[in-house]
Amino acid sequence: MNAKRRIALSVALLTAGLASGQIVQNLSDDPASQLAQAEPTPTAITHLAAKSDAGLATPVTALPPPGLPVQALAPAETPPPSVAAAEAPKAASPLLAAIAVGKALKGAVAPALQSAPIELARLETPELPQPAPLAEPVPDVVANACPLTLDLAPQPGAMLGITLLAPCQSNARVVLKHGGLAVTAKTSGSGSLFLTLPALDREGAVSVMLPDGKTAEAQLAVPDLDAVQRFAVQWTADDNFQLHAFEGDADYGTPGHISAADPHLPPAGAPADGGFLTLLGDATVDLPMLAEVYTYPAKPGVTARIVVEAAITEATCGRDLLGETLVSSGGAVTVTDLTVAMPQCDGTGDILVLNNLAPDMKIAAK
Structure with missing residues (x-):
């Protein structure tokens, strides 16, 4: 059961x-x-x-x-x-x-x-101010705001045409150097400088220096310098020298006597018919550096006699005058120191004459 x-x-x-x-x-x-x-x-x-x-x-x-x-x-x-x-x-x-x-x-x-979607409250976005437009980029011209340019151009008679442009250097002292030669010059109100310089060497290298230390260099070969001979004397400030050249049988004040009073400069752009004298340097600037350059005649058989004079003045008496002589022959330059012991100041008005330009130069009173 x-x-x-x-x-x-x-x-x-x-x-x-x-x-x-x-x-x-x-x-x-x-x-x-x-x-x-x-x-x-x-x-x-x-x-x-x-x-x-x-x-x-x-x-x-x-x-x-x-x-x-x-x-x-x-x-x-x-x-x-x-x-x-x-x-x-x-x-x-x-x-x-x-x-x-x-x-x-x-x-x-x-x-x-499946209920209705929740509607979010709309946030009011404030209108932002439009950004200011970006300023146009300033070109980097600071480095070129004051350009310094130096140009050389060939001139007849183995001369160098010099053009200096320095817009920010108006009425400025300029030191110009070439082949052992050193002279001062002065720019114009626009900062420009134009001059003609006798070439002393074949390379034709020229440099300039301004008061702020800026420099410029240029070079121009001078192939026709082989046929030219030049003699120059240079000095500083009151150590004043004068160069005289007598071509042929010339004497003081006669034809063929070449000096600062009658330099016999050829017309601009024309070849020289004989010897001529070029005066260099600006005596109005601080610590002026001056020079005189004589160019021998290119004609064969023409001779020239050169003397250097130093005037006895209150500025030169009783001290030594310092200078240099430069000889350019065949494109080679020889620089020689020149020292002249000036007479005492009771000889003011007299002139010392350097007759020989050899290294053992002798000074004679005129």
């Missing part, structure tokens, strides 16, 4: 388990559509206690195929209320309860998720 009851109870539990598995499978595909079918009529269990031994032989109703609701094993009998009440909670398993809760939550959350 007990064995039969256990068998019947096992069959009922197996039937309920298969039904639950079928419900889970169906609800996994579509929980909403399967929920209605997930609540089948509780399977009727034969009340074994009320049956006689003969009724126990009744065959067990076959299980329905998967996917169909489980039918009552004994539709003819209605289970006692106690058994139905006990089995009803099993039909509403936790899985079915969770599905029902999920369905309810889905219905409650979906409208919330």
Whole structure:
């Protein structure tokens, strides 16, 4: 009797388990559509206690195929209320309860998720002031604001035409150097300087220096210097010398006498017909550097005699005069120091004459 009851109870539990598995499978595909079918009529269990031994032989109703609701094993009998009440909670398993809760939550959350979008408050962005336009870049012309240029040009008679442009150096003292010669000059109000310089060497290198230390250099070859001979004397400030040349048989004041008073300069751009004297240097600047350059005649057979004079004045008496002589022959330059011991000041008005231009020069009073 007990064995039969256990068998019947096992069959009922197996039937309920298969039904639950079928419900889970169906609800996994579509929980909403399967929920209605997930609540089948509780399977009727034969009340074994009320049956006689003969009724126990009744065959067990076959299980329905998967996917169909489980039918009552004994539709003819209605289970006692106690058994139905006990089995009803099993039909509403936790899985079915969770599905029902999920369905309810889905219905409650979906409208919330589909609610109208939240409109954010519009922030008013203040209008920023337009940036000021960038200033045009200033060209880097500081370095060229005060250009310094030196140009050389060939001139007849082995002369060099010099052009100096220094816009920021108006009325400025300029030191000009070439071939051992050093003289001062002065720029114009516009900072320009134009002069003609006798070439002393073939290279024709010339340099200038301004008061602020700026320098400029230029070079121009002088190929026709081989046919020219030159003699020069230079000094500084009050150490004054005078150069005299006597061509042929000339004497003081006669034709052929060449000096600062009558330099015999050829017309501009024209070749010289004889010897001539070039006066160099500006005596109006501070610490003037002066020179006189004599160019020998280019005519063959013409000779010239040269003397250097030093006047005895209050500025030169009683001291030594310092200077230099320069000889240019065939493009080669020889520079020699010149020192003259001047007489005392009681001889003011006299003139010292240097007759020989050799290294052992002698000074004689005139």
